[in-house]
Amino acid sequence: MIKHSRKTGFSRFLAITLTTLACHVAAPAFAQNDTMTPIAIPKQPNAIALGTGPLPNATAQESWHSQYDSSFARNVTEATLTPFLPKKRKATGAAVIVAPGGGFRTLSMSNEGWDVAKALADKGIAAFVLKYRLVQTPADMDEFQKAMAAMFSGAPRAARPLSDQNPAEEFAVQIADARAAFALVRERAKEWRVDPDRIGMVGFSAGAMLTMSTALYGQDANPAFIANIYGPLSETKVPADAPPLFVALAADDPFFANSGYGLIDSWRAAKRPVEFHLFEQGGHGFGMYNKTTTSTAWFGNFVRWLDMHGYLKKK
Secondary structure (H helix, E strand, O other): OOOOOOOOHHHHHHHHHHHHHHHOOOOOOOOOOOOOEEEOOOOOOOOEEOOOOOOOOOOOOOEEEEEOOEEEEEOOOOOEEEEEOOOOOOOOOOEEEEEOOOOOOEEEOHHHHHHHHHHHHHOOOEEEEEEOOOOOOOOOHHHHHHHHHHHHOOOOHHHOOOOOOOHHHHOHHHHHHHHHHHHHHHHOOOOOOOOOOOEEEEEEOHHHHHHHHHHHHOOOOOOOOEEEEOOOOOOOOOOOOOOOEEEEEEOOOOOOOOOOOHHHHHHHHOOOOEEEEEEOOOOOOOOOOOOOOHHHHHHHHHHHHHHHOOOOOOO
């Protein structure tokens, strides 16, 4: 994979949108049970510690809340990976690391994690939900909500200063978690009936940022394919061996629908496989929610795309 020595259009766009996404940590395209309600940390008996260490300088500990009929994790300080394996007769050997979104402040564990993984496993694809380490937020729920509101108030996001860091530095902690996830799946590939050369990654919103950063800066991660679900589409320098890319976005997405489609153009210019679905409606954060908009079709399209590339066929 390429190593970037300076900030590209993609990295600039990540820097400018990170704060914006943090203010809308989970907002789907419909208002339903939008109150954040603290809940007990759910049992996760199959979660495997990735061994990337505790989040440096963390003071707040992991906590969870419900919102939009979904479960969210916050202040994650230790990264884990949870397998969702297909039945033996269905297993194709393909696998996907699933990266939920949430502005790097929370993780939409149900809608963009477990529900996605279960649906993939049902298609014969081994899925692994990555609970990556997050930027620290106030431990108290009321203070957290006030902090997010304060971040969203004031000057428009585009007027905020850009970060001087490129994604390899900005998301170094999260990229390390993703690399560890790929390493673990390859290490236990035989046990989990996974082909080490057929492991891809799908990410949502901030998880899509992590997916793109893992593909471009993840060194030994080397995903076989990647999917960017309502993440930024800024142009970037594409390596000659870039993996096939699947993209889904709603035309009314408040963050990424009006900034052009440079990422698609970049992949095409590099003569690398790319498929792009632009849905008329769906907003941001539609994930696996059952909606009346055509954006709900993204998962079926993604599965058909995987089938087209041979990932639903056993080797």
